[in-house]
Amino acid sequence: MENKNTLENVVALCKRRGIIFQNSEIYGGMGGFFDYGPVGVEMLNNLKRYWWKDIVDKRENVVGIDGTIITHPKVWEASGHIENFGDEVVECKKCHQRFRPEDIEEKCPSCGNTEFTEPRSYNLLFKTEVGVIEGSKTTAYLRGEACQNIYLDFKNVVDSTRQQVPFGIAQIGKAFRNEVTPGKLTFRSREFEQWDLQFFVHPNDMEKWFEYWKDERMKFYKGLYRKHENLRFYQHPKEKLVFYAKDAFDIEYLAPWGWAENEGIHWRGDYDLTQHMKFSGTDLTYTDPITNEKFVPNIVETSGGVTRTFLYLLLDAYEEEDLGEGNSRTVLKINKDIAAYKAAIFPLVGNKEEIVTKAREVFDILSDGFKVVWDGRGNIGKRYRYQDEIGTPYCITVDYETLENNTVTVRDRDSMKQERIKIEDLDEYIS
Ligand code: ATP
Numbered sequence: 001m002e003n004k005n006t007l008e009n010v011v012a013l014c015k016r017r018g019i020i021f022q023n024s025e026i027y028g029g030m031g032g033f034f035d036y037g038p039v040g041v042e043m044l045n046n047l048k049r050y051w052w053k054d055i056v057d058k059r060e061n062v063v064g065i066d067g068t069i070i071t072h073p074k075v076w077e078a079s080g081h082i083e084n085f086g087d088e089v090v091e092c093k094k095c096h097q098r099f100r101p102e103d104i105e106e107k108c109p110s111c112g113n114t115e116f117t118e119p120r121s122y123n124l125l126f127k128t129e130v131g132v133i134e135g136s137k138t139t140a141y142l143r144g145e146a147c148q149n150i151y152l153d154f155k156n157v158v159d160s161t162r163q164q165v166p167f168g169i170a171q172i173g174k175a176f177r178n179e180v181t182p183g184k185l186t187f188r189s190r191e192f193e194q195w196d197l198q199f200f201v202h203p204n205d206m207e208k209w210f211e212y213w214k215d216e217r218m219k220f221y222k223g224l225y226r227k228h229e230n231l232r233f234y235q236h237p238k239e240k241l242v243f244y245a246k247d248a249f250d251i252e253y254l255a256p257w258g259w260a261e262n263e264g265i266h267w268r269g270d271y272d273l274t275q276h277m278k279f280s281g282t283d284l285t286y287t288d289p290i291t292n293e294k295f296v297p298n299i300v301e302t303s304g305g306v307t308r309t310f311l312y313l314l315l316d317a318y319e320e321e322d323l324g325e326g327n328s329r330t331v332l333k334i335n336k337d338i339a340a341y342k343a344a345i346f347p348l349v350g351n352k353e354e355i356v357t358k359a360r361e362v363f364d365i366l367s368d369g370f371k372v373v374w375d376g377r378g379n380i381g382k383r384y385r386y387q388d389e390i391g392t393p394y395c396i397t398v399d400y401e402t403l404e405n406n407t408v409t410v411r412d413r414d415s416m417k418q419e420r421i422k423i424e425d426l427d428e429y430i431s
Contacts, residue, residue, distance in 0.1 A: 039340045347398050395410070
């Protein structure tokens, strides 16, 4: 069961152990902007590789791209973001804080007042300017969703690769939304990352591929998190679907504040390519090389939040364990593929040269194949506690016995069991 304080504890852990920092903290911070620390950046990179491997590397019918954050401003007209990408905002008449109507239950969450202004709509896109000469600058936007690049590059990918419909284009990248109520650490931020797959299919095959990706994406999240009971599908009610969608599902995660979106699986039909054809005047129809049939490919989209998944992962992994006799530990039982370091290398003592040298050798051998970390500071118990808190699966101690028989102590994060392993077998043990 989730502890009510899990979010607070995870926030504290993130700062204490260099996972996530408030951006510009020395200036008092900026709501909705975060930096990843030395441990967090390793985990975040591992998480992105984990997705890329699953979506791109292991499939013959998906290729990747990496697009820009600023695109032609017409993209956002075509996508509807300039007209419709908004939230409703109400303002508390007493403390003047602004909220989304769905985030208030009668009373102002900040001051308890019950009077608000009428809801006004508010566009989430961040504006910027391109060009240097005053008067001839063009208004542009930081992308409000990363996936638009995929539609823009669709024709280039078809023309430059061996892919044929059905195939997918994948991308991981930043998105920016001037959210009214950023909060819950990185759950709702103003700068965040998304992973998107747009899978292009023949219109007659939509049903089949929609089901396929729905299953694949749930399998993916089940492979990532420990607590599968915290995952579910939420089907959007038919009356709330946009006109081009026959179906839509969210994969939701049970956060300490309730079920919340993790990823959307969307039936986009031919809407995106048709819109971009209309606004750009460029033909984006596809000609089947075998049948010569011309059609606008339909799209199954899977669009999830990388940084949001990362937060859910921390919540999923966080444990406080009672070890008896007044002892306890905090441990991050995070997926071993995502852990910042696969192993920590400890020289038992820092003042015995042979031990330190031997530990360096172990570090050098292992760091060829894995990300490992060195810790020669303080007593072993404290080093274990530190590595537990950042989720390092194995702690390897080089001691006096190592000098005699080339074995080391390997301690497992989850079971806390210790084993003697030969140095030459470590590689295999860890993988
Ligand atoms: P929500 O309803 O939570 O605002 P959304 O429906 O607007 O999300 P999409 O536009 O479908 O989200 O974006 C795809 C994914 O991007 C979401 O499932 C979520 O994981 C992530 N995401 C969206 N907005 C944010 C944000 N402000 N901060 C972090 N992640 C976000």
